[in-house]
Amino acid sequence: MENNKKIFDAQGNEVKLSSADFEFCQVDKKIHDTKFETKATTFAKDAFKRFCKNKSSVVGAFIIGFLVLLSVFVPVFNKHDIEKPNIAQRFLEPKLFETGTGFWDGTKEVKNIPYNPNTDAPAGYAKNAVVEVIATREVLANNYSEYAHGGTYVYELDDLGTRGYEYLQHVSKIQFTKDNDISLNIEFADQVHNDEYEFAQYQIELLDSMSQRVAILKDWSTDYADVSINISEQITKNVKGFIRINAKPVDGSTKKSVVLIENLEYKTTSEDEELVALLEEISITDANATKQLGTKDVGYWNSTGVTTVINVVLTYMDFIYDPYEAQLGYKKDFVIGKSIIQKYIDNGWMEYDFEEGVESFKVLDEENCPILAITKQTENQDLGTINLVCDVTYYKYLGYKKMPKFFMGTNASGYDLLKQCFVGLRTSLLLSIVTFAVCFTIGLVWGSISGYFGGNVDLAMERFCDILGGVPWIVVMTLAIVLMGNNLVTFAMALCLTGWMGTAARTRTQFYRFKGREYVLSSRTLGASDGRLIFKHILPNALGTLVTSSVLMIPSTIFSEASLAYLQLGLQGVQSFGTILSDHQQYLGSYPFLILFPALIISLIMISFNLFGNGLRDALNPSLKGSD
Amino acid sequence: MWKYVLKRIGLALITAFIILSISFLLIKLLPPSLPLGNDDTRYAYYVIQENLGFMQLFSFENVQLGNYIDRGKTSSGTVFYCYEVPAFTQYIRWLTNIVTRWDWGVSTYINPNNPAMLIIASKLPTTISVNVFSVIFSVPLGIILGVIAALKKNKPTDHIISTSIMIFISIPSFVMITVLMSILCYTLGWLPTQWPGLSASTAERVKGYILPVICLSFGSICGYARFTRAELCEVMASDYLLLARTKGLSKRQAITRHALRNAMVPIVPSILSEIIGLLGGSMILEKLYGIPGIGKLYVQSLNAKDYNVLFVDMALFTMIGLIAGVFLDISYGFIDPRIRMGAKK
Numbered sequence: 001m002e003n004n005k006k007i008f009d010a011q012g013n014e015v016k017l018s019s020a021d022f023e024f025c026q027v028d029k030k031i032h033d034t035k036f037e038t039k040a041t042t043f044a045k046d047a048f049k050r051f052c053k054n055k056s057s058v059v060g061a062f063i064i065g066f067l068v069l070l071s072v073f074v075p076v077f078n079k080h081d082i083e084k085p086n087i088a089q090r091f092l093e094p095k096l097f098e099t100g101t102g103f104w105d106g107t108k109e110v111k112n113i114p115y116n117p118n119t120d121a122p123a124g125y126a127k128n129a130v131v132e133v134i135a136t137r138e139v140l141a142n143n144y145s146e147y148a149h150g151g152t153y154v155y156e157l158d159d160l161g162t163r164g165y166e167y168l169q170h171v172s173k174i175q176f177t178k179d180n181d182i183s184l185n186i187e188f189a190d191q192v193h194n195d196e197y198e199f200a201q202y203q204i205e206l207l208d209s210m211s212q213r214v215a216i217l218k219d220w221s222t223d224y225a226d227v228s229i230n231i232s233e234q235i236t237k238n239v240k241g242f243i244r245i246n247a248k249p250v251d252g253s254t255k256k257s258v259v260l261i262e263n264l265e266y267k268t269t270s271e272d273e274e275l276v277a278l279l280e281e282i283s284i285t286d287a288n289a290t291k292q293l294g295t296k297d298v299g300y301w302n303s304t305g306v307t308t309v310i311n312v313v314l315t316y317m318d319f320i321y322d323p324y325e326a327q328l329g330y331k332k333d334f335v336i337g338k339s340i341i342q343k344y345i346d347n348g349w350m351e352y353d354f355e356e357g358v359e360s361f362k363v364l365d366e367e368n369c370p371i372l373a374i375t376k377q378t379e380n381q382d383l384g385t386i387n388l389v390c391d392v393t394y395y396k397y398l399g400y401k402k403m404p405k406f407f408m409g410t411n412a413s414g415y416d417l418l419k420q421c422f423v424g425l426r427t428s429l430l431l432s433i434v435t436f437a438v439c440f441t442i443g444l445v446w447g448s449i450s451g452y453f454g455g456n457v458d459l460a461m462e463r464f465c466d467i468l469g470g471v472p473w474i475v476v477m478t479l480a481i482v483l484m485g486n487n488l489v490t491f492a493m494a495l496c497l498t499g500w501m502g503t504a505a506r507t508r509t510q511f512y513r514f515k516g517r518e519y520v521l522s523s524r525t526l527g528a529s530d531g532r533l534i535f536k537h538i539l540p541n542a543l544g545t546l547v548t549s550s551v552l553m554i555p556s557t558i559f560s561e562a563s564l565a566y567l568q569l570g571l572q573g574v575q576s577f578g579t580i581l582s583d584h585q586q587y588l589g590s591y592p593f594l595i596l597f598p599a600l601i602i603s604l605i606m607i608s609f610n611l612f613g614n615g616l617r618d619a620l621n622p623s624l625k626g627s628d
Numbered sequence: 629m630w631k632y633v634l635k636r637i638g639l640a641l642i643t644a645f646i647i648l649s650i651s652f653l654l655i656k657l658l659p660p661s662l663p664l665g666n667d668d669t670r671y672a673y674y675v676i677q678e679n680l681g682f683m684q685l686f687s688f689e690n691v692q693l694g695n696y697i698d699r700g701k702t703s704s705g706t707v708f709y710c711y712e713v714p715a716f717t718q719y720i721r722w723l724t725n726i727v728t729r730w731d732w733g734v735s736t737y738i739n740p741n742n743p744a745m746l747i748i749a750s751k752l753p754t755t756i757s758v759n760v761f762s763v764i765f766s767v768p769l770g771i772i773l774g775v776i777a778a779l780k781k782n783k784p785t786d787h788i789i790s791t792s793i794m795i796f797i798s799i800p801s802f803v804m805i806t807v808l809m810s811i812l813c814y815t816l817g818w819l820p821t822q823w824p825g826l827s828a829s830t831a832e833r834v835k836g837y838i839l840p841v842i843c844l845s846f847g848s849i850c851g852y853a854r855f856t857r858a859e860l861c862e863v864m865a866s867d868y869l870l871l872a873r874t875k876g877l878s879k880r881q882a883i884t885r886h887a888l889r890n891a892m893v894p895i896v897p898s899i900l901s902e903i904i905g906l907l908g909g910s911m912i913l914e915k916l917y918g919i920p921g922i923g924k925l926y927v928q929s930l931n932a933k934d935y936n937v938l939f940v941d942m943a944l945f946t947m948i949g950l951i952a953g954v955f956l957d958i959s960y961g962f963i964d965p966r967i968r969m970g971a972k973k
């Protein structure tokens with residue numbers, strides 16, 4: 001073959017070309033395609049990539065993971081007992097920081113508690129546990145009280161009886177002599193305390209021990225100016241006796257009569273200590289204290305009328321209180337048996353000789369020894385027991401090395417709420433995962449059959465679901481619980497009884513979507529059985545969507561279980577979120593943290609599951625594959 | 629159309645009948661709960677049960693001892709034994725009473741000897757009033773929030789609304805109730821801690837409505853907002869809205885005349901059915917806040933095994949649920965002319 005083709009350039013000149021003008025671009029024998037430099041992506045990888053793009057879902061997944069880890073490890077590593085009630089540590093506030101930091105430090109603000117002067121602390125609260133007094137205010141009350149002081153002594157005429165007057169007298173007799181210079185000062189109130197009353201007329205007389213009148217110190221009068229009488233000057237001879245204040249209504253009075261004593265004081269120049277003490281006892285300097293005395297007390301005042309007190313001063317306090325210190329800290333006069341003391345001695349924490357007694361006590365190991373001081377040793381001869389009255393550091397006595405901290409506080413039985421919550425979470429998760437697995441399997445099979453075969457089979461199965469789904473679930477649960485007992489297995493079974501219908505409905509929809517597709521038809525043409533079509537061809541395509549939409553069954557099971565507990569049908573003998581929340585409901589007003597922490601955790605897990613589930617659904621949705 | 633409606637209602641009635649029958653038989657299979665108290669009150673209880681046909685009393689003279697469930701002595705001194713009638717016989721008697729005389733029986737425990745129907749009727753107004761307020765409150769708010777979120781899609785406003793919807797819809801209702809009670813009733817003391825009774829002052833009773841209405845509304849507000857947002861977003865992306873804009877309508881006109889109207893098509897039926905569904909009330913809310921409604925009654929009668937009251941209540945709940953479903957399906961047809969269910973092709 002002759003190559004006579006000529007080549008011309010644009011101007012029409014001939015161009016000569018030889019083989020030297022060419023070079024090989026490929027000299028190998030075979031020609032290869034270059035490989036893709038990027039890797040091919042799979043469905044799972046693509047889904048994962050798209051899941052990661054959804055930030056909130058990732059956060060949700062992390063929170064779920066974190067809570068699940070906690071629910072596994074907290075019950076293992078937290079050694080607090082949540083089986084046996086421990087009253088000593090009940091209702092402790094949540095404590096994360098040291099006492100005094102003001103936030104989450106285990107203290108609580110207590111308001112309006114009367115101050116008890118006897119213990120120098122608010123009534124009913126331990127002094128050493130009051131961290132800080134925020135405010136005090138004084139309130140006047142018209143009733144005597146253990147915690148009050150001061151006030152006015154009211155001597156109200158009640159029944160004038162045969163004498164025609166009432167009297168008020170002190171019970172203890174005093175030795176009046178000419179020398180001991182006893183004087184009586186009485187301060188009356190200027191005005192009656194109430195419009196219903198008016199002042200009576202009164203008389204003060206001195207009686208001897210046989211109740212015979214010795215002298216009239218002040219005759220009938222309505223003069224309520226302060227009275228000051230030197231009794232020793234009024235008597236002619238030494239006498240042992242008492243004074244009596246008689247009172248009767250003013251003539252023609254229609255109101256109730258009353259004598260109000262602000263202050264009644266005996267004074268003496270004598271240096272006889274006994275007498276001074278006695279006079280001090282008898283004086284009414286604190287009406288509240290006088291009113292509180294019993295008939296046997298030295299300073300008791302006896303009256304035929306009615307005695308009350310008004311305007312006593314009560315001090316109310318607002319303060320910050322540390323229940324940890326009160327319940328687990330220093331304890332005074334705590335009784336410990338010999339065997340425990342012996343254990344401490346054997347541990348080398350302290351030295352004590354039961355023969356020698358209290359004197360031989362010595363602390364050897366300050367860090368571990370719960371006992372600070374021993375005040376008394378008591379022996380019961382009959383039983384042969386020895387008890388010691390000690391001052392102790394209570395948390396050491398309970399076996400704690402240092403003051404325990406309960407991050408979430410403790411409940412009415414003294415259980416650590418933190419551990420309780422995570423044990424509860426574990427139970428709830430276990431229950432819901434088991435339920436999810438069972439329901440999912442049943443629902444999948446049911447929905448597959450119903451969706452694949454359609455027609456009358458579908459109709460019958462749908463009606464069955466309608467009816468079963470129509471039975472109120474609370475009735476199903478009640479029946480199951482009453483018939484089979486209140487335990488975890490029954491719960492899971494009862495929840496499964498109605499729980500699978502959601503998955504079944506979703507599976508059915510998916511089957512309707514896929515069963516008409518060409519690939520199913522082609523497989524059927526090749527002779528595939530129904531089982532093969534269902535499980536090999538249709539189900540795998542639908543599985544992703546089904547799993548993700550059914551994942552939300554887990555939070556809804558947690559919710560159902562908790563709801564049941566609220567309706568008093570909850571699990572018994574097992575800690576779960578429902579039982580924790582419903583048990584603590586009654587403390588909502590007094591200890592809100594008992595509700596708030598479990599509520600916070602259950603809300604957190606629900607929100608996380610929803611976020612996670614939504615993200616997963618978007619990620620696995622086949623129609624969104626490859627987008628963005 | 630009417631044929632379809634009637635068919636659906638008939639089907640709902642049959643379903644309700646089967647559900648109630650199954651529940652009745654199942655519950656009657658449980659061991660009966662015996663009344664507490666002295667012999668006289670117990671005897672009175674058994675007489676009621678005998679009149680209803682559920683139990684059989686025998687005195688000592690005319691019966692051999694067998695598997696009696698309880699025994700005692702009447703005030704006249706006769707020893708009586710109480711036997712339970714077989715569950716299926718009880719069921720037949722119960723059904724006969726309802727079908728022939730519309731007699732649902734009398735209460736045995738909660739309000740002894742009063743017709744169960746009347747007890748339910750007396751509790752219903754409270755539940756309905758709480759729920760009506762909740763609907764009035766939640767429907768507009770939910771739709772408005774949903775519309776705002778959809779119009780500002782993928783902007784900060786939308787993110788805030790969607791996130792809060794997500795959070796509030798996830799928080800369990802009882803947690804919401806408890807936390808709100810803790811804050812509003814106990815800590816701040818603004819609202820009564822319990823549902824005020826009839827004796828309370830008007831102001832107090834008005835205050836008593838606030839917490840239940842808030843609690844019931846939260847869920848529905850979130851539900852409506854989410855639904856509205858989803859529907860409106862879909863409509864906004866549709867071709868006909870694009871056409872509306874291209875033929876010269878302003879954005880406002882396009883949204884109000886086309887988008888909103890079409891988005892409302894699935895929303896309105898769901899609101900209607902939810903209104904019916906709300907009549908059932910919330911058992912937990914009623915229990916926690918002490919509202920004397922039918923939800924609380926249900927729990928009470930279940931715990932006390934006051935079967936007649938329980939079954940009227942259960943029938944009510946079931947019918948509410950089924951009718952709401954029927955209503956939902958039918959209302960689609962009325963609202964959206966394109967849907968003609970049951971029509972021949």
